Amino acid sequence: xxxxxxxxxxxxxxxTHRQILNDKNLLENITVIAGILVxxxxxxxxxxxxxxxxxxADAQHIAAELxxxxxxxxxxxxxxxxxxxxxxxxxxxxxxxFDEVYSRLVKAQGVKxxxxxxxxxxxNSMNVVNALSEARKxxxxxxxxxxxxxxxTDSLCDYLIKIPSENTARIQEGxxxxxxxxxxxxxxxxxx
Numbered sequence: 778x779x780x781x782x783x784x785x786x787x788x789x790x791x792x793t794h795r796q797i798l799n800d801k802n803l804l805e806n807i808t809v810i811a812g813i814l815v816x817x818x819x820x821x822x823x824x825x826x827x828x829x830x831x832x833x834a835d836a837q838h839i840a841a842e843l844x845x846x847x848x849x850x851x852x853x854x855x856x857x858x859x860x861x862x863x864x865x866x867x868x869x870x871x872x873x874x875f876d877e878v879y880s881r882l883v884k885a886q887g888v889k890x891x892x893x894x895x896x897x898x899x900x901n902s903m904n905v906v907n908a909l910s911e912a913r914k915x916x917x918x919x920x921x922x923x924x925x926x927x928x929x930t931d932s933l934c935d936y937l938i939k940i941p942s943e944n945t946a947r948i949q950e951g952x953x954x955x956x957x958x959x960x961x962x963x964x965x966x967x968x969x
Contacts, residue, residue, distance in 0.1 A: 828896035900928020
C-alpha cells in the first residue's frame with residue numbers, strides 16, 4: 778500500500794465533504810431529519826442512538842450534544858446512546874447475542890413517536906439493523922447513517938444519510954459533520 782501524505786488524507790476528507798455540500802438531496806435530507814427531531818423533542822419524546830466502534834463514539838457524541846448543549850445555554854433534551862451501560866451490553870451479548878444488544882433496548886425503552894438513529898459505516902452491522910427493525914415495529918422514526926454502498930439498513934429507514942464514500946474514516950468524518958449540522962439546526966429551532 779502506497780503511503781499517503783497528511784495533505785493527501787486531508788484532501789480526501791475535504792473531497793468527501795465537498796460531495797456532501799454539492800448533493801442537494803442529501804442537504805435537504807439533513808434539514809428534514811433536523812425537523813423530525815424537533816418534532817420528536819417538542820412532543821416530549823426521545824432520540825436513541827446506536828453504533829459500533831467509532832460509530833458508537835459518534836452516537837455518544839451526538840447524544841451528548843443534544844442532551845447537554847451544543848452551542849446554546851438551554852434546557853436539556855432526552856437523547857441517549859444505547860451502548861453506554863457496559864454491564865447491560867456485555868450481559869446481553871453473553872446471554873443472547875451481540876446482534877440483539879440494541880434491539881432489546883429499543884424494545885424496552887422505545888415508544889411510538891421516539892426516533893432511533895442507527896449509525897453504521899457499512900450499513901450492515903446486525904445489531905444496528907435489528908435495532909432499526911425494532912424501531913419500525915414500535916412506530917418510531919428510523920434514521921440511518923451509512924456510507925454510499927447499498928446496505929441492509931436502507932430499506933429499514935424512514936430517513937437515510939448516505940455519506941458519498943466507501944472509506945470508513947471518511948464516512949465517519951461525514952457522519953459527525955452531519956450530526957453536528959443536525960444538532961445545530963435542532964438547537965436553534967427549539968431555543969433561539
